[in-house]
Amino acid sequence: MAEYSRELIRQIEAKWQQHWADTNLYKVFTNPALPKYYVLDMFPYPSGAGLHVGHPLGYIASDIVARYKRLKGFNVLHPMGFDAFGLPAEQYAIQTGQHPAITTQRNIDTYKRQLKRIGFSYDWSREVQTCDPNYYKWTQWIFMQLFNAWYNKRNEELGKAEPISSLINELNKNGNRYIDAACDEDTPLISAEDWKNFSDNEKENFLQHYRLAYLSETMVNWCPALGTVLSNDEVKDGVSERGGYPVERIKMMQWSMRITAYAERLLAGLDTIDWPEPVKEMQRNWIGKSRGCEFYFTVAGNPELKIDVFTTRIDTVFGATFLVLAPEHELVEKIVTPDRRSDVMQYVNTAKNRSERERMSEVKRVSGVFTGAYAINPFNNEMIPVWIADYVLAGYGTGAVMAVPGHDERDHRFAKYFNLPIKQVVDGPDVQEKAFDSWDSQIINSGFMNGLTVHEAIEAGIRFVTEKGIGREKINYRLRDAIFGRQRYWGEPFPVYFDNGIPKLVAEQDLPVTLPEIDEYKPTESGEPPLGRAANWKYQGKYPYELTTMPGWAGSSWYWFRYMDPNNPHAFCGKEHEEYWKDVDLYIGGSEHATGHLLYSRFWCKALKDLGFVKSEEPFKKLINQGHIQGMSKFVYRINGTNTFVSAGLKDQYQVTRLHADISLVDGDVLNIEAFKKWRPDLETATFILENGKYYCDTEVEKMSKSKHNVVNPDDIIDQYGADTLRMYEMFLGPLELSKPWNTNGIDGVFKFLRKFWNLFHTDGKFYVSSEEPGRNELKILHRTLKKIEHDIESFSFNTSVSEFMICVNELTSLKCNKRKILEPLVIALSPFAPHISEELWHLLGNTGSVHQSTFPQWNQAYLTETTVNYPVSVNGKVRTQMEFAPDMPKEDIEKAVLASEIVKKWTEGKPPKKVIVVPGKIVNIVV
């Protein structure tokens, strides 16, 4: 059994996977004596379709790093688990009545079976599942900590979360007069007396303005089809990301998370972590910090009515020719003049009822209405009209803007449409036809600002409003508080009950609040969430529980801590474990989580740190985004109204419908007609119009998904080539970060490489290695390879390490090298990439322990120094010849030798060189 055959591979891989599991090879323990390294994959949602070849791409990379770090002496934490709450399982439950826990478990089993076949070095004893009550007990517990916390901006430089008790103390003493906290905009100012006189109900309502997890009436994205509320990032183009159902904006009592409290720290922290620049940039944009000025205009003839505006361009205030309020703005009612009232109210109503989708798709359409009121510009006392338009958003800034059509494109479009005046106040091209939006010009036509630069004028403007007492500098964020809940069954229940309408936390010893059984997974007839169906589901037998459940991101916002101490019944993570493992050294996952999971996780990590539960400010020190493996979809063409399919080249002659054909039915571009007919009952009677006796399909690169019938299952690749080939091939495909379509074109090359490697250890079909001393040449090959592999893994360039292995094996093969002293270190170096074949050869070499517990061989520069260096010699930048010189030969001598060369003389045509450049160890260039 010496041939590296399919049968042998199957045996080797099964044998070692079993052995590794039996001996708990990858089990890891907290051990402060050893340096730690934490490599994490973004845990998957276990979908019913199983794993496809795209999933393992990142997992293979992280597994290579994990194994390599172990060989380098690190204590490596490399866990895997499942993000198991989610809508698909619930949708399936609604359709079939099957409990989502059952389907979820089944899917997890499939995933685990598939993952185990690839030979990952996960410590499965640390697996977490977010739907497991032992896990979500702690998700609930963290929610309780956030409910019991507020954000004190006076604590430390950028503020810090504190227990709610410190807020209550202060309220008892001084009311909220001296408090600077992250809280709702509409939080009233109260005295200690007011506070003490509040009823319990009033006290709780007041505290809700401050809690990090709080209940409030907010505008939410309600998706009637899914029966749930969606977060902003789950809505794409006005429809739900999952399913594509319409979404509307409605007001609803909702749990939210005060992530805005952390805006500044989330921003600042980005400079301390090694993440891809695009992801950091996305988070910066998402947080959307802008510095500006907030001040008010008074309403003409009604001086007690003040309209607050926010602007980043106070330097253009003399160019403001009208004000615009959001339709939802509370002052609209008060300022509208009687003659304009009916028009205004009509506009406000349509604007409010316009779905998000309409507003999105009509971004460029101008609409608005005049209120009849005028406001006074405090800078020049000019009266300017006040309008209402839905391009001003109620949720950002103050919900009102000063419109400067000369220097803002939206204001310009509006002014043009309604024929409002346009003033130029920044020096530059004429603004009547096009707004001029410049940050580095001079201010003109602007009273005391004349002659100042934009930046100087902004400072002057802020000073003006501050001194006049009508405004101040203001930092604004685009970031909104995160809605935390959904009207669904398959999620974590809140540890909350209602006592007289007041939300209260259950006692800690009553955790977890487990999901009750219900008869159907739909909302109740009265429109309550599914949990409303649970019979007699009351806290302590009398208090109603909160009926919504936590959103998808709850369980994933802290799971990396649970892996550190996964089975602890007394804490979400034991202190000693948390202090040892601290944070994730390497996190690999898709960039689609840039503004969701990765932002929420950073938020929870910071909050847990503030409250003293963990030590790290940032959860993930280094992040790599792996690219996506796309599918190659195949298409067939059915002639409309018939069951006849026409080959791709002839489709233009007919009216056809384009349909996906499963890729297993297509060989190259040629359809296997017999298999196609058996694919679905309706195709049995299909007829075909062929080209050259064959049916050709069209190909398109698309996302790999079940619905597109282009999924490649890793199991099939493993059946054919083995897990080691799959692993190395996925790495060989190209840089980890790149997205690429899956094709197996090159897989034979990788397979052949492994066989060649195997054959180095075998002579005439028998295992045989020689104990002869290796020659200089062999040692050079070995050490060059070790150096390159080490460098490539450290820089996450796995495709080039596979190439280097190939070069090495090609060279050793042509040298017929079978020397133990060369081959044994190579087995270790290869083991992170191809763990099974390496383990087998390691044992054939007579070793007893596992290769995965050996030590990565150290390369030695002494074997790599060359006796001569090959210099390319170029004349006027064109390489004309090669010359060998000793590595330490002085520049002058090289120059002389080069100029003496016949070939060089030929190219210089005897002319004296203008200049000779000698780059030591690199190149010689002669300029004539």
Place this chain on the structure above:
RNA sequence: GCCCGGGUGGUGGAACUGGUAGACACGCAGGACUUAAAAUCCUGUGGCCAGAAAAUGGCUGUACGGGUUCAACUCCCGUCCCGGGUACCA
């Protein structure tokens, strides 16, 4: 529109802080082995040109147009195309 990435042979891709472009692999072509095929092995393979052919040699070439430099896939300016993100954020 704006913000990030990225454009290199027939294909996937390599090229360290500017220093021999196309490593490695696939595919393709030719050859060896074979009755034959598969498998395996060997040789060649960016394009154009010269050479009967080989050896060899020349020109050209990293999306396009400029520039900096002894030297540019790499740096700078402009244009085009592809991918991702974002979208009335005042």
